[in-house]
Amino acid sequence: MDEHGDWVAFLNCGHRQHVRHRPPFEERPWVITEIERSKKIGKPMDCLRCDRFEMPDDFKAYRKTAEFNERTVPKSLRRDHSTKPGVWAKIQVIEGKLNYRIDAPGTQFELSPGVPGIVIPEVRHHVEPVGSVRFFVEFYQRPVNDSEDG
Numbered sequence: 001m002d003e004h005g006d007w008v009a010f011l012n013c014g015h016r017q018h019v020r021h022r023p024p025f026e027e028r029p030w031v032i033t034e035i036e037r038s039k040k041i042g043k044p045m046d047c048l049r050c051d052r053f054e055m056p057d058d059f060k061a062y063r064k065t066a067e068f069n070e071r072t073v074p075k076s077l078r079r080d081h082s083t084k085p086g087v088w089a090k091i092q093v094i095e096g097k098l099n100y101r102i103d104a105p106g107t108q109f110e111l112s113p114g115v116p117g118i119v120i121p122e123v124r125h126h127v128e129p130v131g132s133v134r135f136f137v138e139f140y141q142r143p144v145n146d147s148e149d150g
Contacts, residue, residue: 002018006018006019006020007019007020007031007037009040009045011045011047012085012086012121012122013047013049013050013056013086013120013121014055014056014058014059014086014088014121014141014142015047015049015050015054015056017045017047017048017049019031019045050120053118053120054118055088055090055118055140056088056142058142058143059088059140059141059142059143060140060141060142060143061090061138061139061140062139062140062141063138063139064136064137064138064139065136065137065138066136067094067134067135067136068134068135068136069129069132069133069134069135070096070129070131070132070133073127073129077126077127077137078126078127078128079126080103080124080125080126081124081125081126082121082122082123082124082125083119083120083121083122083123083139084121084122085121085122086121086141086142087121087139087140087141088118088119088120088121088139088140088141089118089119089137089138089139089140090116090117090118090119090137090138090140091111091116091117091118091119091127091135091136091137092116092135092136092137092138093111093112093113093115093116093133093134093135094113094134094135094136095113095132095133095134096112096129096130096131096132096133096134096135097110097111097112097129097130097131097133098110098111098112098117098127098128098129098130098133098135099111099127099128099129099130100117100125100127101125101126101127101128102123102124102125103123103124103125104123104124110130111127111135119137
């Protein structure tokens with residue numbers, strides 16, 4: 001529960017989401033009892049922040065790839081792949097343009113300097129250079145010393 005007495009779910013993506021039951025606007029009768037809440041643990045929930053490609057605020061960069069160009073992009077980045085659970089990434093273009101394609105829901109972004117690509121954990125994606133390009137990928141996760149209970 002948060003400081004206002006509302007239940008908060010900790011999602012696998014790293015976001016936290018209020019789960020309120022306030023009919024007729026929010027219908028979640030399962031939050032009322034501990035037994036029903038416990039049945040939801042481990043079940044998937046939609047995350048509006050992931051839908052907007054918003055990285056969790058408290059995640060920190062922990063690793064960065066080498067710089068790639070149109071000739072050195074690893075084959076593994078050109079074909080569908082995903083990050084591990086709980087790992088976000090940011091594709092940073094230094095120069096040129098890069099197509100960033102996400103399988104589901106079939107989304108494509110053209111990345112350029114100042115327009116990074118946000119990679120959601122476990123979501124399959126790939127990149128394709130658009131002519132001459134230089135870029136790197138930075139990986140993010142929740143700091144190890146942070147606890148779930150705040």
